[in-house]
Amino acid sequence: MNLSLIISIAKSLLLARWKQTLVAAIGVTFSITMFITLLSFMTGLNDLLDGLILNRTPHVRLYNDIKPSEHQPINMDTAYSGGHNFIQSIKSGNSRQEIYNSATIMRTLNNDTRVAGYAPKIITQVFFNDGSIDISGVVNGIDVEAETRLFHFADYIIAGNAADISRQANSIVLGKGLADKLLVNIGDVVQVTTAKGELFPLKVVGYFQSGLQELDKVQSYASIATVQKLMGKPGNFITDIQIKLTNLEIAPPVAKEYASLFNVDAEDIQTANSQFETGSSIRTLISYAVGITLLIVAGFGIYNILNMMIYEKMDSIAILKATGFSGRDVKRIFIVIAISIGFFGGLVGLLFGFGLSYGIDQIPFNTASLPTIKTYPINYNPMFYVIGSSFSLITTYMAGWFPSRKASKVDPVVIIRGK
Numbered sequence: 262m263n264l265s266l267i268i269s270i271a272k273s274l275l276l277a278r279w280k281q282t283l284v285a286a287i288g289v290t291f292s293i294t295m296f297i298t299l300l301s302f303m304t305g306l307n308d309l310l311d312g313l314i315l316n317r318t319p320h321v322r323l324y325n326d327i328k329p330s331e332h333q334p335i336n337m338d339t340a341y342s343g344g345h346n347f348i349q350s351i352k353s354g355n356s357r358q359e360i361y362n363s364a365t366i367m368r369t370l371n372n373d374t375r376v377a378g379y380a381p382k383i384i385t386q387v388f389f390n391d392g393s394i395d396i397s398g399v400v401n402g403i404d405v406e407a408e409t410r411l412f413h414f415a416d417y418i419i420a421g422n423a424a425d426i427s428r429q430a431n432s433i434v435l436g437k438g439l440a441d442k443l444l445v446n447i448g449d450v451v452q453v454t455t456a457k458g459e460l461f462p463l464k465v466v467g468y469f470q471s472g473l474q475e476l477d478k479v480q481s482y483a484s485i486a487t488v489q490k491l492m493g494k495p496g497n498f499i500t501d502i503q504i505k506l507t508n509l510e511i512a513p514p515v516a517k518e519y520a521s522l523f524n525v526d527a528e529d530i531q532t533a534n535s536q537f538e539t540g541s542s543i544r545t546l547i548s549y550a551v552g553i554t555l556l557i558v559a560g561f562g563i564y565n566i567l568n569m570m571i572y573e574k575m576d577s578i579a580i581l582k583a584t585g586f587s588g589r590d591v592k593r594i595f596i597v598i599a600i601s602i603g604f605f606g607g608l609v610g611l612l613f614g615f616g617l618s619y620g621i622d623q624i625p626f627n628t629a630s631l632p633t634i635k636t637y638p639i640n641y642n643p644m645f646y647v648i649g650s651s652f653s654l655i656t657t658y659m660a661g662w663f664p665s666r667k668a669s670k671v672d673p674v675v676i677i678r679g680k
Contacts, residue, residue, distance in 0.1 A: 421467025599661020
């Protein structure tokens with residue numbers, strides 16, 4: 262049968278019961294709107310939380326962990342080789358925190374195509390002197406340019422300039438929580454006591470706020486050269502090498518490879534943040550589940566409306582079949598009706614979903630722990646719109662297929678005789 266004729270008949274049936282058609286289309290529109298808005302907001306929130314943790318975490322971290330020696334002297338004595346040796350109160354060995362031959366390691370990383378970049382780092386424990394009270398903290402010696410390029414360090418500076426710690430000797434950027442504890446302002450000098458008991462003055466040139474309050478109460482940042490001077494170490498002293506890879510998924514095998522190749526400890530991002538990654542995946546899964554449920558509910562609404570339409574149009578269906586329309590043609594008519602509802606309702610839903618997401622994106626979101634965030638986070642991923650439109654068509658097709666199958670089996674003789 263001519264496709265244009267089938268479409269014309271479907272249009273007539275749609276307009277004949279336009280209120281029911283409108284209700285079905287509104288159901289699809291509402292479902293798609295909430296699907297797009299929910300996913301955009303939830304994934305935007307996930308991206309925000311990921312940014313707080315994952316953007317500041319290297320894909321692979323190279324370091325030397327302090328741990329007891331695996332080879333105790335008694336186990337190397339041949340006199341005791343035939344027995345079981347039980348050793349208590351094992352102390353950490355003379356393992357060095359410094360990464361040995363760090364310059365060679367960094368040259369090797371430069372030639373590895375899997376590596377997007379790396380940032381050397383020194384981490385040391387200190388005490389910040391506040392009158393008669395010593396506040397424990399951590400000073401991170403960083404390469405500011407590499408740290409900003411790979412880990413967005415400058416984005417978390419809420420006062421001052423990140424580059425000042427490399428421009429000014431003996432300068433430091435304090436975590437906002439730590440600065441509040443010490444009651445210091447930019448330009449003030451803080452006294453720092455090293456683990457060896459040496460007193461060292463550092464000038465405050467900025468505040469850092471990561472959004473993790475407990476972290477901001479202990480963390481501070483200075484240049485690598487300043488921290489080397491603070492610790493009394495030479496210019497090649499490095500305790501950490503933070504690596505960003507071109508592909509996050511290969512971090513675990515690359516970490517194992519580097520640990521064996523460079524004879525250091527290596528930690529991949531999946532191991533370091535396994536709980537956080539699980540929570541993010543679950544939130545995204547819940548968002549998809551709720552959105553798809555809304556679409557399925559809308560599909561049942563269309564199914565019920567088409568069922569009612571078939572019962573009300575039994576005589577029209579009988580006349581169509583009596584005038585030469587086959588069961589397949591009748592089936593196509595009602596599938597066209599269902600897909601039309603899904604298409605136009607879904608199209609309006611996509612527009613409303615984008616508009617509602619944009620509206621949420623303009624709502625102010627001010628919190629002291631996240632100073633760089635000004636509005637609620639929204640993710641405008643085009644894939645959400647593709648998934649929403651696809652599901653609207655698939656759901657409405659399935660909702661129309663079962664009633665159309667019933668309509669195709671109508672016997673015109675029985676219907677006309679009953680009339």
